[in-house]
Amino acid sequence: MTENNTSGTKRRPDRAAFVIAAVLAIIAGVIAWNTANMGGAGSYSRLGPTAFPYAIAAALFVLAVWTVFAALRHDFPEREPQQFGPVIWIVGGLAAQMLLLKFVGFSIATGLLFAATARGFGRGPLWMTIPIGIVLSFVVWFIFSKGLQLSLPAGPLERFILG
Template sequence: MSQFGQSGRRPDGAAFIIAAALAAIGTVILWDAGRLPDNGGYSGVGAGDVPRLIGYALLGLALWTGIDGMRGADPRPKQQPVPLLWLLGGLSVMVASIHWIGFALGATILFTCAAAAFGERRFHIAIPSGLVLGLVIYAVFDQILKLNLPAGPIETLIFGG
Protein backbone atom coordinates (compact mmCIF):
# COMPACT_ATOMS: atom_id res chain seq x y z
CA MET A 1 0.00 0.00 0.00
CA SER A 2 1.24 3.44 -0.86
CA GLN A 3 2.10 6.07 1.74
CA PHE A 4 -0.17 8.50 -0.09
CA GLY A 5 -3.91 8.89 0.44
CA GLN A 6 -6.68 8.57 -2.13
CA SER A 7 -5.87 11.98 -3.56
CA GLY A 8 -2.26 11.05 -4.24
CA ARG A 9 -1.02 13.43 -1.55
CA ARG A 10 0.83 12.56 1.60
CA PRO A 11 -1.13 12.60 4.87
CA ASP A 12 -1.12 15.97 6.59
CA GLY A 13 0.94 15.77 9.78
CA ALA A 14 -0.31 19.14 11.06
CA ALA A 15 -3.90 17.91 10.83
CA PHE A 16 -3.02 14.94 13.05
CA ILE A 17 -1.48 17.25 15.66
CA ILE A 18 -4.56 19.46 15.60
CA ALA A 19 -6.84 16.40 15.81
CA ALA A 20 -4.90 15.09 18.81
CA ALA A 21 -5.12 18.46 20.55
CA LEU A 22 -8.88 18.69 19.89
CA ALA A 23 -9.37 15.14 21.17
CA ALA A 24 -7.36 15.87 24.31
CA ILE A 25 -9.29 19.05 25.07
CA GLY A 26 -12.62 17.33 24.39
CA THR A 27 -11.68 14.42 26.64
CA VAL A 28 -10.67 16.74 29.50
CA ILE A 29 -13.93 18.68 29.16
CA LEU A 30 -15.96 15.45 29.20
CA TRP A 31 -14.05 14.18 32.23
CA ASP A 32 -14.59 17.45 34.07
CA ALA A 33 -18.28 17.58 33.08
CA GLY A 34 -18.72 14.09 34.50
CA ARG A 35 -17.70 15.40 37.90
CA LEU A 36 -20.39 18.10 37.96
CA PRO A 37 -23.60 17.33 39.84
CA ASP A 38 -26.36 16.62 37.36
CA ASN A 39 -29.31 18.31 39.01
CA GLY A 40 -31.56 18.89 36.05
CA GLY A 41 -34.30 20.56 38.02
CA TYR A 42 -37.65 20.97 36.38
CA SER A 43 -36.24 21.25 32.86
CA GLY A 44 -33.96 18.23 32.95
CA VAL A 45 -30.96 20.32 31.91
CA GLY A 46 -28.12 20.34 34.41
CA ALA A 47 -24.83 22.14 34.82
CA GLY A 48 -22.87 19.41 33.04
CA ASP A 49 -24.97 19.28 29.87
CA VAL A 50 -23.38 22.16 27.96
CA PRO A 51 -19.79 21.09 28.78
CA ARG A 52 -20.69 17.57 27.62
CA LEU A 53 -22.09 18.97 24.38
CA ILE A 54 -18.89 20.97 23.82
CA GLY A 55 -16.73 17.94 24.66
CA TYR A 56 -18.56 15.71 22.19
CA ALA A 57 -18.41 18.45 19.55
CA LEU A 58 -14.63 18.72 20.01
CA LEU A 59 -14.26 14.95 19.70
CA GLY A 60 -16.32 15.07 16.50
CA LEU A 61 -14.12 17.85 15.14
CA ALA A 62 -11.03 15.82 16.08
CA LEU A 63 -12.35 12.84 14.14
CA TRP A 64 -13.23 15.02 11.15
CA THR A 65 -9.79 16.69 11.21
CA GLY A 66 -8.07 13.30 11.42
CA ILE A 67 -10.03 11.97 8.44
CA ASP A 68 -9.23 15.11 6.49
CA GLY A 69 -5.56 14.66 7.39
CA MET A 70 -5.61 11.11 6.03
CA ARG A 71 -6.89 12.40 2.70
CA GLY A 72 -3.75 14.45 2.30
CA ALA A 73 -2.69 18.01 2.70
CA ASP A 74 -4.35 20.56 0.50
CA PRO A 75 -2.28 23.53 -0.54
CA ARG A 76 -2.63 26.06 2.26
CA PRO A 77 -3.36 29.69 1.46
CA LYS A 78 -0.67 32.23 2.25
CA GLN A 79 -1.00 33.41 5.82
CA GLN A 80 -1.76 37.08 6.31
CA PRO A 81 -0.71 38.49 9.70
CA VAL A 82 -2.35 41.94 9.35
CA PRO A 83 -5.98 40.77 9.86
CA LEU A 84 -4.90 38.74 12.87
CA LEU A 85 -3.15 41.79 14.32
CA TRP A 86 -6.32 43.85 13.82
CA LEU A 87 -8.37 41.25 15.72
CA LEU A 88 -5.85 40.78 18.52
CA GLY A 89 -5.37 44.52 18.86
CA GLY A 90 -9.10 45.19 19.08
CA LEU A 91 -9.60 42.41 21.61
CA SER A 92 -6.65 43.60 23.70
CA VAL A 93 -7.89 47.19 23.78
CA MET A 94 -11.40 46.04 24.66
CA VAL A 95 -10.22 43.79 27.50
CA ALA A 96 -7.84 46.42 28.87
CA SER A 97 -10.31 49.30 28.83
CA ILE A 98 -13.80 47.83 29.20
CA HIS A 99 -14.11 48.71 32.90
CA TRP A 100 -13.39 52.39 32.19
CA ILE A 101 -15.15 52.96 28.90
CA GLY A 102 -17.98 50.46 29.29
CA PHE A 103 -19.23 47.55 27.22
CA ALA A 104 -20.72 49.56 24.35
CA LEU A 105 -17.52 51.47 23.54
CA GLY A 106 -15.42 48.33 24.05
CA ALA A 107 -17.67 46.43 21.67
CA THR A 108 -17.43 49.32 19.21
CA ILE A 109 -13.63 49.09 19.23
CA LEU A 110 -13.70 45.32 18.78
CA PHE A 111 -16.32 45.51 16.01
CA THR A 112 -14.40 48.20 14.15
CA CYS A 113 -11.14 46.26 14.36
CA ALA A 114 -12.87 43.05 13.23
CA ALA A 115 -14.40 44.92 10.30
CA ALA A 116 -10.95 46.28 9.41
CA ALA A 117 -9.54 42.74 9.61
CA PHE A 118 -12.10 41.68 7.00
CA GLY A 119 -11.16 44.60 4.74
CA GLU A 120 -13.72 47.23 5.68
CA ARG A 121 -12.03 50.63 5.60
CA ARG A 122 -15.14 52.81 5.79
CA PHE A 123 -14.77 53.56 9.48
CA HIS A 124 -17.55 56.15 9.33
CA ILE A 125 -19.89 53.17 8.83
CA ALA A 126 -18.16 50.58 11.05
CA ILE A 127 -17.94 52.75 14.17
CA PRO A 128 -21.66 53.70 14.40
CA SER A 129 -22.64 50.13 13.49
CA GLY A 130 -20.46 48.76 16.28
CA LEU A 131 -21.86 51.29 18.74
CA VAL A 132 -25.48 50.42 17.89
CA LEU A 133 -24.78 46.68 18.15
CA GLY A 134 -22.92 47.19 21.45
CA LEU A 135 -25.83 49.17 22.89
CA VAL A 136 -28.38 46.59 21.74
CA ILE A 137 -26.35 43.75 23.29
CA TYR A 138 -25.93 45.78 26.50
CA ALA A 139 -29.66 46.47 26.62
CA VAL A 140 -30.53 42.80 26.17
CA PHE A 141 -28.18 41.69 28.92
CA ASP A 142 -28.84 44.55 31.34
CA GLN A 143 -32.53 45.28 30.85
CA ILE A 144 -34.02 41.95 29.77
CA LEU A 145 -31.73 39.28 31.23
CA LYS A 146 -30.75 41.39 34.27
CA LEU A 147 -27.08 40.43 33.88
CA ASN A 148 -24.50 43.09 34.57
CA LEU A 149 -22.02 44.14 31.92
CA PRO A 150 -19.48 46.88 32.59
CA ALA A 151 -21.22 50.23 32.31
CA GLY A 152 -19.44 53.30 31.03
CA PRO A 153 -20.57 56.84 30.44
CA ILE A 154 -22.78 55.98 27.45
CA GLU A 155 -24.58 53.15 29.26
CA THR A 156 -25.05 55.34 32.34
CA LEU A 157 -26.47 58.15 30.21
CA ILE A 158 -28.90 55.92 28.30
CA PHE A 159 -29.84 53.27 30.85
CA GLY A 160 -29.28 55.17 34.08
CA GLY A 161 -26.28 53.30 35.48
Protein backbone atom coordinates in the same frame (compact mmCIF):
# COMPACT_ATOMS: atom_id res chain seq x y z
CA MET B 1 -5.50 54.28 7.99
CA THR B 2 -3.29 52.80 5.36
CA GLU B 3 -3.77 49.49 3.71
CA ASN B 4 -1.37 47.16 5.36
CA ASN B 5 -2.00 43.77 3.92
CA THR B 6 1.32 42.56 5.13
CA SER B 7 1.77 39.19 3.62
CA GLY B 8 3.75 36.58 5.48
CA THR B 9 6.49 35.08 3.45
CA LYS B 10 6.03 31.38 3.03
CA ARG B 11 8.11 29.68 5.65
CA ARG B 12 9.55 26.26 5.24
CA PRO B 13 7.31 23.89 7.21
CA ASP B 14 10.29 22.15 8.74
CA ARG B 15 11.52 25.18 10.60
CA ALA B 16 8.07 25.93 12.05
CA ALA B 17 7.85 22.33 13.21
CA PHE B 18 11.15 22.68 15.04
CA VAL B 19 9.74 25.73 16.81
CA ILE B 20 6.65 23.71 17.78
CA ALA B 21 8.86 20.95 19.12
CA ALA B 22 10.83 23.46 21.15
CA VAL B 23 7.62 24.99 22.56
CA LEU B 24 6.34 21.55 23.54
CA ALA B 25 9.62 20.76 25.26
CA ILE B 26 9.51 24.07 27.11
CA ILE B 27 5.94 23.41 28.29
CA ALA B 28 7.04 19.97 29.48
CA GLY B 29 9.95 21.57 31.32
CA VAL B 30 7.76 24.20 32.97
CA ILE B 31 5.28 21.58 34.17
CA ALA B 32 8.04 19.39 35.57
CA TRP B 33 9.80 22.33 37.22
CA ASN B 34 6.60 23.69 38.73
CA THR B 35 5.59 20.27 40.02
CA ALA B 36 8.99 19.65 41.55
CA ASN B 37 8.72 22.95 43.42
CA MET B 38 5.24 22.26 44.73
CA GLY B 39 4.71 22.16 48.46
CA GLY B 40 4.98 18.63 49.80
CA ALA B 41 1.83 18.71 51.92
CA GLY B 42 -1.16 16.38 51.71
CA SER B 43 0.75 13.21 52.34
CA TYR B 44 -2.31 11.07 53.07
CA SER B 45 -3.12 10.74 49.39
CA ARG B 46 -1.99 7.42 47.91
CA LEU B 47 -1.35 8.77 44.43
CA GLY B 48 -0.23 12.31 45.04
CA PRO B 49 -0.93 15.51 43.16
CA THR B 50 2.41 15.27 41.36
CA ALA B 51 1.92 11.98 39.49
CA PHE B 52 -0.24 13.28 36.66
CA PRO B 53 1.77 16.44 36.02
CA TYR B 54 4.97 14.39 35.70
CA ALA B 55 3.26 11.91 33.38
CA ILE B 56 1.89 14.68 31.16
CA ALA B 57 5.22 16.50 31.11
CA ALA B 58 6.94 13.28 30.06
CA ALA B 59 4.38 12.69 27.31
CA LEU B 60 4.77 16.25 26.01
CA PHE B 61 8.52 15.75 25.91
CA VAL B 62 8.12 12.55 23.90
CA LEU B 63 5.76 14.39 21.54
CA ALA B 64 8.37 17.13 21.13
CA VAL B 65 10.97 14.56 20.07
CA TRP B 66 8.43 12.89 17.76
CA THR B 67 7.67 16.29 16.21
CA VAL B 68 11.35 16.75 15.42
CA PHE B 69 11.41 13.42 13.60
CA ALA B 70 8.18 14.26 11.77
CA ALA B 71 9.72 17.56 10.69
CA LEU B 72 12.82 15.82 9.39
CA ARG B 73 10.59 13.49 7.38
CA HIS B 74 8.63 16.49 5.98
CA ASP B 75 5.50 15.10 7.59
CA PHE B 76 3.86 18.49 8.11
CA PRO B 77 1.13 19.67 5.75
CA GLU B 78 1.66 22.53 3.37
CA ARG B 79 0.26 25.79 4.68
CA GLU B 80 -1.56 28.50 2.82
CA PRO B 81 0.23 31.80 2.65
CA GLN B 82 -1.14 34.04 5.38
CA GLN B 83 -2.05 37.70 5.59
CA PHE B 84 -1.04 39.08 8.92
CA GLY B 85 -2.73 42.48 8.62
CA PRO B 86 -6.21 41.11 9.38
CA VAL B 87 -4.88 39.05 12.29
CA ILE B 88 -3.30 42.14 13.82
CA TRP B 89 -6.53 44.12 13.43
CA ILE B 90 -8.64 41.44 15.10
CA VAL B 91 -6.15 40.71 17.88
CA GLY B 92 -5.86 44.47 18.41
CA GLY B 93 -9.64 44.76 18.62
CA LEU B 94 -9.81 42.01 21.23
CA ALA B 95 -6.98 43.58 23.22
CA ALA B 96 -8.65 47.00 23.07
CA GLN B 97 -11.91 45.55 24.30
CA MET B 98 -10.12 43.74 27.13
CA LEU B 99 -8.23 46.80 28.32
CA LEU B 100 -10.95 49.42 27.86
CA LEU B 101 -13.94 47.44 29.10
CA LYS B 102 -13.68 48.60 32.71
CA PHE B 103 -13.30 52.28 31.77
CA VAL B 104 -15.54 52.92 28.80
CA GLY B 105 -18.17 50.25 29.39
CA PHE B 106 -19.37 47.33 27.31
CA SER B 107 -20.83 49.23 24.35
CA ILE B 108 -17.84 51.36 23.43
CA ALA B 109 -15.24 48.65 24.08
CA THR B 110 -17.20 46.03 22.16
CA GLY B 111 -18.01 48.54 19.42
CA LEU B 112 -14.28 48.99 18.89
CA LEU B 113 -13.84 45.22 18.67
CA PHE B 114 -16.64 45.07 16.11
CA ALA B 115 -15.10 47.80 13.98
CA ALA B 116 -11.61 46.33 14.21
CA THR B 117 -12.88 42.91 13.15
CA ALA B 118 -14.76 44.39 10.22
CA ARG B 119 -11.56 46.24 9.32
CA GLY B 120 -9.68 42.94 9.50
CA PHE B 121 -12.05 41.61 6.86
CA GLY B 122 -11.38 44.71 4.78
CA ARG B 123 -14.45 46.70 5.71
CA GLY B 124 -14.06 50.31 6.73
CA PRO B 125 -13.85 53.19 7.19
CA LEU B 126 -13.50 53.16 10.95
CA TRP B 127 -15.41 56.42 11.43
CA MET B 128 -18.43 54.58 10.12
CA THR B 129 -17.89 51.09 11.53
CA ILE B 130 -17.11 52.26 15.08
CA PRO B 131 -20.47 54.03 15.56
CA ILE B 132 -22.26 51.05 13.97
CA GLY B 133 -20.43 48.74 16.36
CA ILE B 134 -21.21 50.89 19.37
CA VAL B 135 -24.90 51.11 18.52
CA LEU B 136 -25.09 47.36 17.97
CA SER B 137 -23.19 46.64 21.19
CA PHE B 138 -25.43 49.00 23.08
CA VAL B 139 -28.49 47.13 21.86
CA VAL B 140 -26.85 43.86 22.94
CA TRP B 141 -25.89 45.43 26.28
CA PHE B 142 -29.41 46.69 26.78
CA ILE B 143 -31.00 43.32 26.03
CA PHE B 144 -28.68 41.28 28.21
CA SER B 145 -28.03 43.78 30.97
CA LYS B 146 -31.44 45.34 31.40
CA GLY B 147 -33.62 42.60 29.97
CA LEU B 148 -31.82 39.66 31.53
CA GLN B 149 -30.03 41.33 34.49
CA LEU B 150 -26.64 40.08 33.39
CA SER B 151 -23.86 42.17 34.90
CA LEU B 152 -22.16 43.65 31.83
CA PRO B 153 -19.90 46.59 32.69
CA ALA B 154 -21.64 49.91 32.16
CA GLY B 155 -19.66 52.97 31.10
CA PRO B 156 -20.39 56.61 30.46
CA LEU B 157 -22.42 55.86 27.35
CA GLU B 158 -24.75 53.41 29.08
CA ARG B 159 -25.26 55.77 32.01
CA PHE B 160 -25.77 58.72 29.67
CA ILE B 161 -28.48 57.08 27.62
CA LEU B 162 -30.33 55.59 30.57
CA GLY B 163 -29.78 58.70 32.69
